[in-house]
Amino acid sequence: MSTQTQIEQITGIINVLLATEPAFFCVAVNIKPTQNIKIFLDGDEGLPIEKCVYFNRKLYQHISGAGIFPEGEFSLEVSSPGVSEPLKLHRQYVKNIGRNVEVVFTDNTIKEGVLLAVTEQDILIEQTTGKGKKAITQQILIPFTNIKTTTVQIKF
Numbered sequence: 001m002s003t004q005t006q007i008e009q010i011t012g013i014i015n016v017l018l019a020t021e022p023a024f025f026c027v028a029v030n031i032k033p034t035q036n037i038k039i040f041l042d043g044d045e046g047l048p049i050e051k052c053v054y055f056n057r058k059l060y061q062h063i064s065g066a067g068i069f070p071e072g073e074f075s076l077e078v079s080s081p082g083v084s085e086p087l088k089l090h091r092q093y094v095k096n097i098g099r100n101v102e103v104v105f106t107d108n109t110i111k112e113g114v115l116l117a118v119t120e121q122d123i124l125i126e127q128t129t130g131k132g133k134k135a136i137t138q139q140i141l142i143p144f145t146n147i148k149t150t151t152v153q154i155k156f
Contacts, residue, residue, distance in 0.1 A: 003031050006068050010037065013062045017055065024051065025091055027081050035074040037063070040081045044095055047080040086149040093118040093150070100153040101125060105146050112153060113140065123150070 007029050014026045024047065027040040041047055041055060056078040064072065087093055087101075093115070101115045103125065113127035122143045129136050 001068070006031055009066060009068050010039070010059075010063060013059065013066065014039065014041075017058055017062070021051075024055075025089065027088055027092065035069055037074055037076045039076070039078045040085070041078060042080055042089075042092060042095070044091070052078050052080070083152055083154055086151050090118065090120070093123060096152055100155055101150050102153050103142055103150050104148045105142075106148050108148070111140060111142070123147075 010029050010031075011026065014029070018024055018026060018041075023045065024041055024043045027042050028038075029040075030038045032038070039055075039059065041052070043051070056076060059078060060076050063069070063074070063076065068074075081088075081092075087096065097115050097118060099115055100112065102110060102112045103123075104110050111125065111127055113125035115123060116126050116139065117124040122141055124139055124141050126137060126139050129138075
């Protein structure tokens with residue numbers, strides 16, 4: 001069975017499980033050559049560790065029962081994507097409205113600012129350049145088609 005087929009089967013299992021948990025969603029499923037399955041889940045209000053444990057146990061049972069790995073030899077990790085991972089889904093953008101983001105464009109130019117709004121087609125960020133009285137604030141509308149990656153920036 002190909003890795004892509006395995007990912008599709010596991011994604012189907014996740015979707016069935018998440019149908020009863022609408023506050024949570026799947027961001028990505030990866031399988032390493034060592035049969036290590038990494039599942040990234042997120043939630044509209046975050047993903048508590050208790051939910052990671054719950055989903056891990058449920059998914060392990062379902063994946064074992066489905067015979068996706070005939071020898072039964074696989075490991076499973078369920079976690080949230082983490083702050084260093086780029087946003088991939090529209091739902092992640094919506095969840096991060098009000099936070100500082102770094103947007104890398106398809107031409108590799110970079111803009112940083114506060115994510116103000118998200119539509120199906122684009123995002124709106126507010127960027128401030130300069131300091132004090134010389135500070136200039138502008139709003140920038142960025143179509144998703146121009147975005148290579150968007151990463152949440154943590155400011156201390």
